[in-house]
Amino acid sequence: KIIYLNGEFLPEEGARVSVLDRGFLFGDGVYEVIPVFGGRPLRLAEHLDRLAHSLAETRIPDPLSRQGWTALFDELLSHNPGGDRSIYVQVTRGVAPREHAFPEAITPTVMAMVNPIRPLGDQVLAQGVAAVVIPDHRWARCDIKAITLLANVLARQEAVDSGATEAILVRNGLATEGAASNLFLVADGVIVTPPKDHSLLGGITRDLVVELAEANGLPVMETRIPEDSLQGAEEIWLTSSTREILPVTRLDGRRVGHGQPGPVWQRVHALYQDYKAHLRQEA
């Protein structure tokens, strides 16, 4: 495995960061995960826009131009060949003596690596997954893809401890998103997902799902989801770059809809698979 670190491509064992890195000390950094199918990054422009947003909002200077990022990812992929993969890229504010306020002269630490994407298992596609509803203990700027993920880690672990795959987070009576995924439900035949605001991460998969559904005549509403509308939903899905569109068939131990991945999911899942197939063909 070859890692990109601060301008160099290194074997994983040789890629080292100082213990004074503010990512390590404060979680002072941001990241992106970009899925790659057939050698082609999916929605690269949108991922770079979101990275630029995360950097701007945390006041970390963008260390590379868009062309620079694209060239870096191309070279990193060529060093790490494989099938379906994802690029993980992280930028921290950099290395400096420990002090909360920004140091005056500091250079961001840039790291990128490639990980395999595991396909969704046949069992998941046939039966869906379980989720649990958990209070959202995160900060108030969930639109920033910050590496500071303690609340997400604890929520996901709580889900796993109760035999579920993902946690659905609730704040002020509203279901916002998963610990590492966006939330969709189907109610009265309409696909519903919360609007993008500071309470959730604007997922690239989320936007693509909305776009594919609308382009194919499926009704979509971007509207807030009260916690108490989860139990009556016909279908619940969770979307992310690496797990695509996960059908949730059990919520807090109770069946969602008929307890099977639903017909609207089947449709949107197929549209997403077609989209990926076209991307692969263009490679």
Ligand code: PMP
């Ligand atoms: N919300 C959160 C909190 C996430 O961590 C993620 C995935 N990293 C998502 C949503 C989904 O975003 P995307 O579709 O861009 O992977």
